[in-house]
Amino acid sequence: MTGRAWVYGDEINTDLLAPGYCLRLPIEELAPHCLEALDPDFAGGVRQGDIFVAGDNLGLGSAREHAPGALLTLGIKVVLAKSFARIFYRNAINLGLPALFFAHAHEITMGDEMDVDPVAGMVRNVTTGKQYQVNSIPPHLMAIIEDGGLMAHLKKRLAS
Amino acid sequence: MAQTLVQKIIARASGQSHVAPGAMVSCKIDLVMAHDGSGPQRWASQLKELNAEVWDTSKIVLITDHYVPPADQESAAILKLTRDFAKAHGIYQFHDMQGICHVVLPEYGYLKPGMFACGGDSHSPTGGAFGCYMAGYGWTDIAAMVITGDTWTIVPETIRVNLSGGFADCVAAKDVMLLLCRELGMDNSFKVVEYGGGLVADLSVQERMVLTNMAAELGCETGIIEADQKTLDHIRAHGGHVDDDALEWRSDRDAPYEAVHDFHISTLEPQVAAPHSPSNSGPVSAHVGQRIDQCYIGACTGAKLEDLHMAARILKGRQVSPETRLLVAPASALTTKHAVADGTLQILLEAGVVMLPTGCGACAGLGAGVLAAGEVCMSSTNRNFKGRMGHKDSDVYLGSPYTVAATAVAGRIADPREILADAPAHPQGAVS
Ligand code: SF4
Numbered sequence: 001m002t003g004r005a006w007v008y009g010d011e012i013n014t015d016l017l018a019p020g021y022c023l024r025l026p027i028e029e030l031a032p033h034c035l036e037a038l039d040p041d042f043a044g045g046v047r048q049g050d051i052f053v054a055g056d057n058l059g060l061g062s063a064r065e066h067a068p069g070a071l072l073t074l075g076i077k078v079v080l081a082k083s084f085a086r087i088f089y090r091n092a093i094n095l096g097l098p099a100l101f102f103a104h105a106h107e108i109t110m111g112d113e114m115d116v117d118p119v120a121g122m123v124r125n126v127t128t129g130k131q132y133q134v135n136s137i138p139p140h141l142m143a144i145i146e147d148g149g150l151m152a153h154l155k156k157r158l159a160s
Numbered sequence: 161m162a163q164t165l166v167q168k169i170i171a172r173a174s175g176q177s178h179v180a181p182g183a184m185v186s187c188k189i190d191l192v193m194a195h196d197g198s199g200p201q202r203w204a205s206q207l208k209e210l211n212a213e214v215w216d217t218s219k220i221v222l223i224t225d226h227y228v229p230p231a232d233q234e235s236a237a238i239l240k241l242t243r244d245f246a247k248a249h250g251i252y253q254f255h256d257m258q259g260i261c262h263v264v265l266p267e268y269g270y271l272k273p274g275m276f277a278c279g280g281d282s283h284s285p286t287g288g289a290f291g292c293y294m295a296g297y298g299w300t301d302i303a304a305m306v307i308t309g310d311t312w313t314i315v316p317e318t319i320r321v322n323l324s325g326g327f328a329d330c331v332a333a334k335d336v337m338l339l340l341c342r343e344l345g346m347d348n349s350f351k352v353v354e355y356g357g358g359l360v361a362d363l364s365v366q367e368r369m370v371l372t373n374m375a376a377e378l379g380c381e382t383g384i385i386e387a388d389q390k391t392l393d394h395i396r397a398h399g400g401h402v403d404d405d406a407l408e409w410r411s412d413r414d415a416p417y418e419a420v421h422d423f424h425i426s427t428l429e430p431q432v433a434a435p436h437s438p439s440n441s442g443p444v445s446a447h448v449g450q451r452i453d454q455c456y457i458g459a460c461t462g463a464k465l466e467d468l469h470m471a472a473r474i475l476k477g478r479q480v481s482p483e484t485r486l487l488v489a490p491a492s493a494l495t496t497k498h499a500v501a502d503g504t505l506q507i508l509l510e511a512g513v514v515m516l517p518t519g520c521g522a523c524a525g526l527g528a529g530v531l532a533a534g535e536v537c538m539s540s541t542n543r544n545f546k547g548r549m550g551h552k553d554s555d556v557y558l559g560s561p562y563t564v565a566a567t568a569v570a571g572r573i574a575d576p577r578e579i580l581a582d583a584p585a586h587p588q589g590a591v592s
Contacts, residue, residue: 011346011347011437013545014545015525015543015545015546015547015548016545016546016547019525019547019552020524020525020526020547020548020549020550021525021530021547021550021551023197023524023526024227024232024234024235024238036552037546037547037552037553038546056347057346057347057349057379060346060347060379061282061543061545062282062524063198063280063281063282063284063296063297063298063299064197064298065202065298065299065300083347083349084349085349085379086295086349086350086379086381087282087296087297087298089349090297090298090301091298091300091301094298094300094301094304095300138184140184140312149300150300150301150304151206151209151210151300151303151304154210154304154307154308155209155210158210158212158307
């Protein structure tokens with residue numbers, strides 16, 4: 001998957017990704033408020049297929065699934081972070097959004113063209129030409145993502 | 161092979177005698193807790209879609225707390241859906257508007273040592289104060305659990321935190337957690353924190369719940385405290401059945417901790433976390449005099465009966481300053497009942513607090529008590545991320561109920577020890 005990188009720092013929390021005052025809204029109406037307290041240009045600027053890059057502890061805070069849900073709704077196809085908060089990581093996988101641990105997040109610049117293969121664990125910065133090998137997503141979790149999220153995965157499990 | 165308490169619980173839940181950190185295992189769940197935000201409003205369509213039923217109603221506890229009392233039609237609709245679902249699916253362990261989920265669970269004796277419990281809320285680690293594994297999950301995970309009764313987990317490493325010494329005056333478990341957020345950081349993802357040591361042994365069960373509650377702020381999967389007689393007494397006093405051998409749920413003596421940290425607490429001063437992170441903390445003295453528009457005593461962290469007692473100790477015979485306002489939302493209906501019976505509520509009301517209904521309310525920016533742009537709040541809650549309690553341009557400082565009450569009296573951030581040193585303006589209880 002290729003797309004433009006949106007790059008942010010450490011500790012991007014769930015109150016920034018999905019503000020409390022929007023939680024009653026359907027995800028399509030919440031998503032335009034994603035990160036508005038940090039970068040008002042983010043939600044309006046994201047295009048289908050873009051890639052989200054963050055530093056340490058992405059998604060710390062609440063269990064609210066709106067956090068990865070908003071990113072997905074805006075068109076983000078994969079999230080890369082130096083580290084993830086556990087619930088955010090599970091939620092992303094459960095919604096079918098690949099999440100990769102990426103130690104070199106600081107080497108990516110806002111707007112860089114990226115190419116990411118979550119199964120192979122390949123991350124390429126097309127703009128700089130630099131390529132990185134990261135841990136691929138464990139097969140058990142990749143199966144959930146490939147089925148389109150935990151519910152679709154469960155549907156298959158219950159049918160078999 | 162020696163194991164930590166959490167390893168032992170996960171081993172039992174996954175049908176093995178031993179599990180190693182890093183292994184991915186499938187666990188059978190003993191208890192699933194969900195609230196109005198992570199409950200039926202998220203499951204109903206999934207169950208229909210999968211043509212499935214809830215797996216075992218005896219293992220599901222449903223609580224409404226986030227959207228209560230409903231402040232708008234959307235919230236009212238969520239609550240109605242939740243009640244209708246509970247009725248239609250026979251979810252009898254349903255506590256409607258009775259308090260914040262993490263506080264309500266032990267009020268009914270649901271949590272027991274050795275359990276593998278899952279909660280649809282990030283502060284589910286609170287349950288670890290009862291010697292069980294209880295971690296937080298998003299609602300898709302919870303929906304799947306409600307259907308299947310199992311889930312996957314990666315066996316976490318355990319960090320041991322030994323707390324020794326006693327509290328200085330006006331210091332509480334909340335201050336310890338603000339210290340730990342600073343010292344251990346908030347990025348302990350996929351790890352568990354196990355608290356022990358002399359201070360923890362001496363702490364009341366409600367204060368232990370603050371330590372495990374804010375394990376979430378350390379970024380930990382959960383926090384846990386080995387059960388002792390006090391734990392068992394608490395469970396029994398709240399209607400739970402537990403055998404004495406539940407005390408055997410302990411870490412082995414030579415358990416493989418990832419790290420062991422020792423903190424001597426006797427010299428710890430009241431702590432305050434400045435915007436916008438619980439780890440941005442230090443002694444209250446660094447912030448004394450800071451303007452505060454609203455003081456809030458609320459949430460699963462800071463509005464249990466003992467928290468109200470702390471506030472009452474400061475407020476007795478004193479008044480909330482006209483420079484600010486103090487909002488109090490007791491953590492549960494039972495808390496309110498006890499606070500009425502023992503005179504605590506009287507003291508708070510005479511001091512001029514504004515009482516709010518029990519529930520999450522302002523803590524998550526969802527209900528009564530949210531902040532306007534430019535407002536500054538001093539709060540007994542657990543998180544102060546940007547926009548947490550209302551407008552994205554509002555600021556939240558965190559402190560113990562002592563410090564919040566002292567700030568309410570001074571109208572600016574104040575050291576509770578200094579407020580207590582000044583005699584009350586009028587004799588105790590003489591306000592009419
Ligand atoms: S009181 Fe606050 S922290 Fe506790 S469960 Fe409610 S929203 Fe979460």
